[in-house]
Amino acid sequence: MATQQLTCDNADCNFASDGKCVEGYEVGGCPHTESLSLEDIPEVEESITPPIQPETTIALASGEALDSDDASVLQRRNVARSIGLIAPNDAGKTSLIAGVFDLFQMGSIAGAQFAGSSTLIGFEKVCHLARVASQTSVPHTERTSRGAEPTFFHLDVYQEQIGLISVFISDRSGEDYLAANDQISQTEHFFEIRRADCVTLLVNGAQLADSKLRHEVKATTPQIVEALIEAGTIRKGCRLAIVLTKKDSVMASKNRERIERDFDGLVASISVNHAASLGEVKSFVVAASPKDTEHVVRGEGVADLLRYWLQPNMPVASIDDGELPKFERMIDLLTDTGVKK
Numbered sequence: 454m455a456t457q458q459l460t461c462d463n464a465d466c467n468f469a470s471d472g473k474c475v476e477g478y479e480v481g482g483c484p485h486t487e488s489l490s491l492e493d494i495p496e497v498e499e500s501i502t503p504p505i506q507p508e509t510t511i512a513l514a515s516g517e518a519l520d521s522d523d524a525s526v527l528q529r530r531n532v533a534r535s536i537g538l539i540a541p542n543d544a545g546k547t548s549l550i551a552g553v554f555d556l557f558q559m560g561s562i563a564g565a566q567f568a569g570s571s572t573l574i575g576f577e578k579v580c581h582l583a584r585v586a587s588q589t590s591v592p593h594t595e596r597t598s599r600g601a602e603p604t605f606f607h608l609d610v611y612q613e614q615i616g617l618i619s620v621f622i623s624d625r626s627g628e629d630y631l632a633a634n635d636q637i638s639q640t641e642h643f644f645e646i647r648r649a650d651c652v653t654l655l656v657n658g659a660q661l662a663d664s665k666l667r668h669e670v671k672a673t674t675p676q677i678v679e680a681l682i683e684a685g686t687i688r689k690g691c692r693l694a695i696v697l698t699k700k701d702s703v704m705a706s707k708n709r710e711r712i713e714r715d716f717d718g719l720v721a722s723i724s725v726n727h728a729a730s731l732g733e734v735k736s737f738v739v740a741a742s743p744k745d746t747e748h749v750v751r752g753e754g755v756a757d758l759l760r761y762w763l764q765p766n767m768p769v770a771s772i773d774d775g776e777l778p779k780f781e782r783m784i785d786l787l788t789d790t791g792v793k794k
Contacts, residue, residue, distance in 0.1 A: 516574030518604035521644065524621050527571065527607060533619040536762050537649030539677060541627040544655040545698035545741060550606055550622055551580040552741030553759060556752045557608070563760035565610040568617060572607045601626060603645045610763070618763060623649070631673065633680045640684040647686055651762050653694040654678065656719065658738075659702035661712045674719050675726070682730045690732045694761055695720050697736070700753060701743035732767060 466474065519527070528535070540546040554576040557567040570576065603625035611617050623645035633639045646652060656674055660666040681687045697716050703709060716736070724734040739754035 516572060518572050518575035518606055518624065519621075520602065520604060523571075524605040524607070527619060528621060531609070531617050531619045532615065533621060534651065534762055535645070535649045536620065536622045537643075537646040537652045538623055538625075538655065539627075539630050539646070539652060539681075540655035540698075541631055541657065541673065543660075544627060544657040545739075546624065546627065546655055547579050548742040549655070549696075549698065549739065549755070549758075550624060551576070552739070552752050552755050553608070553622070554606075555580055556755055556759075557610075562610075563756045563763070565612050565618075565759065565763060568609040568611045570606075570608050572605075575604070575606055605645070612763065615763075620762060630677055633684075634673065634676045637680050637684050640681055640686040643681070643686050646681060647688060649687075649691060650766055651692045651694055651764075652681075652687055653696060653758070653762075655696050655698050656716060658697045658699040658712065658716075661697075661715050662702055662706035662708055664708075667712075667715060671715060671719065675723055678723050678727065682727055687730070689730055690766065692732045692761075692764075692766060693723070693734045694758060695723065695734065695736045696758060697738045698741065699743070700738050700740035701745040701749040703738070704748060705745060735761060737761070 461474075527533075538546050538549070553562075554570075556562050561567075603623050606622045606624065608620045608622075609617060610620060625643070625645065629639065630643075633643070640646075654674065654677070657666075657670060660670045678687070678693075687693075697703065703712050706712060720734065720736045724731075727734075737754055737758045739752075739758060740749040741752060741755055743749045743751060743753075
């Protein structure tokens with residue numbers, strides 16, 4: 454039997470709240486009350502709210518230079534070329550990275566077209582101080598911190614014969630590489646060199662022009678290569694690009710011929726002494742971010758270097774240990790007729 458409830462139709466009565474009749478009747482005896490069955494109360498169906506589904510998120514690249522893990526993920530997506538840059542401080546490593554990106558802003562380079570990058574913000578940061586927009590009197594780039602983990606700048610380029618190629622350019626402090634001369638065990642941390650398709654060694658042209666600094670450059674440059682090869686950090690058959698930077702300083706120097714001989718001697722000694730370990734050894738002269746743009750074009754020589762970076766490596770088995778790698782003399786590269794277009 455359903456439970457009976459009493460209600461009162463007298464608007465002045467508080468029976469519903471205090472259970473007392475305003476006119477003094479006993480409960481159930483008031484003419485204004487009537488019974489109400491619970492069965493007469495309509496049931497209200499509760500609406501069931503579906504659980505809130507988590508929103509689908511898309512992870513976007515930060516645009517900064519990549520760490521080793523992120524670079525490894527991208528390297529597996531396309532045909533890739535890893536470039537290991539080695540240079541003491543102020544040799545122009547960061548300027549070269551900025552110079553490659555800057556040239557792509559003006560069009561294709563060495564038959565390759567810009568096809569994208571996941572490190573655009575990183576490129577813009579290293580480029581800013583080298584541009585007029587930074588309002589500095591001379592081009593300047595920030596120095597990579599010693600002891601910091603290397604980072605990688607990423608470029609996707611398209612070549613008609615090959616298709617899409619991803620280029621990864623490493624950036625580590627030059628002081629770390631110099632430390633390997635004194636403590637060869639430091640080279641075990643240089644994984645960016647071990648995985649490189651082309652190791653690129655920069656030689657500071659402005660320091661070769663300085664009579665006080667040239668001897669240190671001539672001593673440390675081959676020592677770095679020797680330490681990396683002795684430790685097995687540069688893998689057998691890897692190509693080596695030896696790059697004389699700051700061509701504007703070389704051209705303006707009264708000791709230009711001496712600089713040419715010094716650089717040619719460095720390239721020759723490295724090629725001969727490590728012919729059994731290295732693949733092709735080739736020299737380049739660049740002016741990635743020259744102070745003097747009246748006599749030297751900004752980015753001069755960078756296109757030739759990029760073309761070399763994009764080349765595939767020869768299989769190690771096909772390298773003839775009896776044949777020395779070929780290299781070009783810097784004196785030919787410095788002449789207007791000798792510069793490759």
